[in-house]
Amino acid sequence: MTKKQNGSFEQQMQRLQEIVQELEHTDIPLERNVALYKEGRELVRSCKELLERAQHEIRLSAEEGGDDVPFAPVRDDDAARM
Amino acid sequence: MPDVHIFSVSALTAAVKHSLEGAFPFVWVRGQVSNLSRPASGHIYFSLKDESCSLAAVWFKGSRKAEEHFDPLTGEVYEDGPRPNPALRLENGQEVICAGRLTVYGARGLYQIVVEICASGGRGRLHEEFEHLRIRLSGLGYFSLDRKRSLPENPRRVAVVTAPGGAAVHDFLRIAEGRGLASFIRIFPIPVQGENAPPKILAAMQRIFVEKWAEVLVLIRGGGSAEDLWAFNDERVAAAVFDAPIPVLAGIGHEVDVTLADMTADVRAATPSHAAQLLWPSREELSRRAAFFEHRLLQAEKRYMEGLRLRLAELLRDLDWRSPRRLLDGFRERLASGLRLLYSAGKLALERKSARLETCLSALSAAPQSIKPGKERVLYLEERLIQAGRCVLAARHAELDLTAAALARAPLRIPAVSSLDSVERRLSVQGRQRLLDAGHILEHAALRLEARNPHAPLERGYALVRRHDGGFVTSMADTSPGDVLRVTVRDGDIPVRVEEAHES
Numbered sequence: 001m002t003k004k005q006n007g008s009f010e011q012q013m014q015r016l017q018e019i020v021q022e023l024e025h026t027d028i029p030l031e032r033n034v035a036l037y038k039e040g041r042e043l044v045r046s047c048k049e050l051l052e053r054a055q056h057e058i059r060l061s062a063e064e065g066g067d068d069v070p071f072a073p074v075r076d077d078d079a080a081r082m
Numbered sequence: 083m084p085d086v087h088i089f090s091v092s093a094l095t096a097a098v099k100h101s102l103e104g105a106f107p108f109v110w111v112r113g114q115v116s117n118l119s120r121p122a123s124g125h126i127y128f129s130l131k132d133e134s135c136s137l138a139a140v141w142f143k144g145s146r147k148a149e150e151h152f153d154p155l156t157g158e159v160y161e162d163g164p165r166p167n168p169a170l171r172l173e174n175g176q177e178v179i180c181a182g183r184l185t186v187y188g189a190r191g192l193y194q195i196v197v198e199i200c201a202s203g204g205r206g207r208l209h210e211e212f213e214h215l216r217i218r219l220s221g222l223g224y225f226s227l228d229r230k231r232s233l234p235e236n237p238r239r240v241a242v243v244t245a246p247g248g249a250a251v252h253d254f255l256r257i258a259e260g261r262g263l264a265s266f267i268r269i270f271p272i273p274v275q276g277e278n279a280p281p282k283i284l285a286a287m288q289r290i291f292v293e294k295w296a297e298v299l300v301l302i303r304g305g306g307s308a309e310d311l312w313a314f315n316d317e318r319v320a321a322a323v324f325d326a327p328i329p330v331l332a333g334i335g336h337e338v339d340v341t342l343a344d345m346t347a348d349v350r351a352a353t354p355s356h357a358a359q360l361l362w363p364s365r366e367e368l369s370r371r372a373a374f375f376e377h378r379l380l381q382a383e384k385r386y387m388e389g390l391r392l393r394l395a396e397l398l399r400d401l402d403w404r405s406p407r408r409l410l411d412g413f414r415e416r417l418a419s420g421l422r423l424l425y426s427a428g429k430l431a432l433e434r435k436s437a438r439l440e441t442c443l444s445a446l447s448a449a450p451q452s453i454k455p456g457k458e459r460v461l462y463l464e465e466r467l468i469q470a471g472r473c474v475l476a477a478r479h480a481e482l483d484l485t486a487a488a489l490a491r492a493p494l495r496i497p498a499v500s501s502l503d504s505v506e507r508r509l510s511v512q513g514r515q516r517l518l519d520a521g522h523i524l525e526h527a528a529l530r531l532e533a534r535n536p537h538a539p540l541e542r543g544y545a546l547v548r549r550h551d552g553g554f555v556t557s558m559a560d561t562s563p564g565d566v567l568r569v570t571v572r573d574g575d576i577p578v579r580v581e582e583a584h585e586s
Contacts, residue, residue, distance in 0.1 A: 009236065009263050009368070010235065013371060013372065013375065016372075016375045016379070017375060019379065020375050020378045020379050020382060023379065023383060023386065024378065024382045030390065033383070033386055037379070037383045040375075044375065044376040044379065047368075047372040048369075048372060050263055050264070051263065051365055051368055051369055051372065054262065054263040054264045054365060055264060056255075056258055056259070056264060056265045056266070056267050057264070057265075057266050058267045058268075059266070059267070059268050059269070060246060060268075060271065061269060061270045061271070061289075068268060071246070
């Protein structure tokens with residue numbers, strides 16, 4: 001992510017929506033248009049990247065005081081079969 | 083020792099069997115099902131119990147129909163079609179009414195009821211307890227809709243309270259994989275059934291609330307019997323859900339299962355999978371949203387740029403219209419048309435002039451023909467003038483002679499000298515006058531003659547060409563090669579010989 005866009009996916013989408021609306025509904029000078037368009041493209045790219053890298057991190061909470069450990073679900077019946 | 087009858091075990095058992103089976107050939111009994119067992123044989127074994135006692139029961143495979151066409155208790159025929167045998171739905175904790183024979187099973191030394199008919203005995207104890215609690219908690223406002231919070235949108239920090247090895251967490255995580263965006267999911271392990279479950283659930287929830295890490299708490303459990311799910315009907319668990327400082331999402335059991343924890347939760351999911359669906363938007367949906375905005379962004383930009391291009395093209399046209407080049411083109415065009423006009427005018431004028439020149443030239447070449455008769459006439463008139471002049475002079479002389487002769491004879495007849503003198507004077511005046519007049523006429527004629535003098539043009543460089551017989555040469559026909567001609571110039575004649583003649 002660039003330093004310009006360190007918001008959450010929702011914030012970026014929100015900003016993208018604002019940009020699109022401004023581009024669609026207002027008569028703006030070229031410089032502003034170009035700046036908004038560039039920002040919009042960057043937001044789209046960033047959102048897509050976020051979607052591509054959207055892996056959840058799953059951890060099993062340890063008893064109080066201990067550190068969490070990575071968690072992959074193993075069903076009891078699967079485990080019983082092993 | 084009195085004569086006491088000593089039974090063998092078999093004999094006693096046979097006696098008990100005889101009296102028991104004889105006393106209760108067919109009985110109805112109500113109880114709660116427990117220790118349910120379905121071995122491979124197809125028979126069903128369970129216990130019927132109430133608060134204090136337990137009765138063994140067996141339902142043989144052979145005495146069960148696959149489905150029932152009437153209610154075995156009331157005999158009421160099911161008008162909406164046959165219903166599946168209740169044995170299929172039989173489960174622990176269920177309150178049932180059974181009908182059958184009491185038998186003694188000698189090999190194990192126990193008596194049991196051999197079930198012929200089994201029907202749901204209405205609400206079980208657990209159900210009654212559940213209802214009781216539900217009404218109480220409802221009075222406390224646990225289930226009121228206006229205290230329900232909505233889930234955070236696309237949450238990043240999710241605490242899941244469940245059994246780590248259960249189907250629930252498995253299903254939940256499987257669905258979660260395709261949804262949301264890089265969330266942290268922490269599993270808080272608990273036992274989901276048994277005596278221990280409620281306090282453990284409570285402790286896990288308390289920990290989550292104290293940590294203040296999670297945005298949302300997810301309470302899930304896989305399907306099971308009403309007894310299995312009972313921990314989630316615990317009043318303490320329901321209270322913890324009610325007091326939760328963060329939204330609670332509950333997905334306990336299957337669709338049909340409802341627990342008090344479910345009902346108290348802010349959002350109730352039908353199953354653990356459903357909980358994951360409610361929690362996060364699907365990634366495809368997010369992608370679609372992003373793609374939708376991307377499309378609108380591109381469209382807006384395209385429209386904007388097209389607008390600019392159009393305006394630019396318009397301005398260019400305007401600019402071109404007003405460009406010096408165009409002005410210059412205009413001037414050039416005007417110059418060209420002026421030149422064209424000038425050229426055609428000049429050409430026209432030239433044509434007129436050359437036409438006139440042509441006329442003049444042809445007139446000029448025709449001129450000698452008109453000069454010749456005039457010249458001849460002049461010569462002829464000159465000749466006549468000279469002749470006339472001589473005649474007039476001779477006539478005057480004769481007249482004068484006559485007058486002089488008359489005069490010579492006249493003095494004799496004149497009466498008076500004075501009158502004679504006067505006549506003489508008048509005569510002499512008249513005579514002189516006459517002479518004077520005649521001189522004038524002559525002079526005038528001489529002048530006119532001189533004007534017609536053919537030699538006069540010689541002074542200006544013309545020459546007279548005459549044949550040897552004196553005739554003028556005025557035409558090619560007047561001469562031929564070898565002729566000797568006389569060319570008269572201003573101060574003399576030049577004899578010449580004609581070498582050759584060309585038609586002009």
